[in-house]
Amino acid sequence: MKLEVREMNVCRIWKQKSSQILRKVDIHTTTDFVKIVEVGPRDGLQNEIVFVPTDKKIKFIDKLSQTGLCSIEVTSFVNPKWVKQMSDNKEVFSKIEKKANIDYPVLVPNAKGLYDALEVGVKEVAVFASASEGFAMKNTNGSIQQVLDRIKEVTTISRGKGIKVRAYVSCVVGCPYDGQISPKSVAKVTEQLLSFGCYEISLGDTIGVGTINSMNNMLKEVLNVTSPKKLAVHCHDTYGQGLVNIIVGLEKGINVVDSAVSGLGGCPFAKGATGNVATEDVVYMLHGMGLKTGINLEELVECGNFISNIIGRPTQSRANQALHKKKS
């Protein structure tokens, strides 16, 4: 009997808390649209050891283009000795069926990557910096400052050619090499990237260690140097905190979220990192909150199943598993 009363109280408190969160989200978002940047084809597949055939990558991206997504990061133009999985970048980008209302950014680390991408007609690039020295060195073979210098060159060339530049900051709360990361370092790198002309900064919890508190502290500091409209969140789900960390971002007025269908992914240079938060789970959550994404969840589930079959691993998305089971 006592237990029942306690459970009822816990339920009531949770209901109050979740409606407070929803109210806050309503207050802070100027629009009820949340933009999803699908990173499955790049962040999702870059860590796969077995090479995913190029025609399957293309089919995967073409299927994603049918779901209502408006931005799909398709590949990277990095050194193929470092990331062999993305070595078919030119063929993938050239052969995907591009829809007029979808952006197809590609990841580039330096001017060489940019020029290679320009050869196949890329219109948007994503550059990547780190808030930790250890990860900057392991991931990009340079210090934070050296990487920022390369990015400055990429943004200068890109702006001259009318190419849009988005930027990532990795390890915004924790680093596999340097441990906890100071929110001030994240704010400093964010400010520099914006000063180069990057239109949006995606804050990456690369190893998925963030919690409500660490995300909150980091975002408070970053929001001292910019507006939420310039930010996106990119949460890996290693500790199962991806969705809740996205809510922290929404509460602060951020309405761009990166995710990977089926929870694919991880970074080859971030030990212990697992996949991104699954796009299906994010979309299910956002729609349940009354927010719009423009995405058809059923079609997304199809994409998740398609790529899971190709890589030979079950989907990591809980929403996908549940919806698939319900259907069958």
Ligand SMILES: CC(C)(COP(=O)([O-])OP(=O)([O-])OC[C@H]1O[C@@H](n2cnc3c(N)ncnc32)[C@H](O)[C@@H]1OP(=O)([O-])[O-])[C@@H](O)C(=O)NCCC(=O)NCCSC(=O)C[C@@](C)(O)CC(=O)[O-]
């Ligand atoms: C940054 C570099 C290029 C420096 O790599 P480096 O070895 O220091 O480069 P280098 O300038 O000394 O050149 C060495 C060789 O690489 C070649 N090279 C140089 N650049 C390129 C290029 N763009 N494309 C193709 N080839 C390239 C260059 O031409 C040369 O060739 P060689 O003369 O020996 O034949 C290297 O470290 C690299 O490619 N790193 C890859 C890092 C990567 O892809 N990491 C995963 C993505 S980041 C991520 O997942 C995190 C994120 C974004 O999702 C957000 C989050 O979760 O936090």
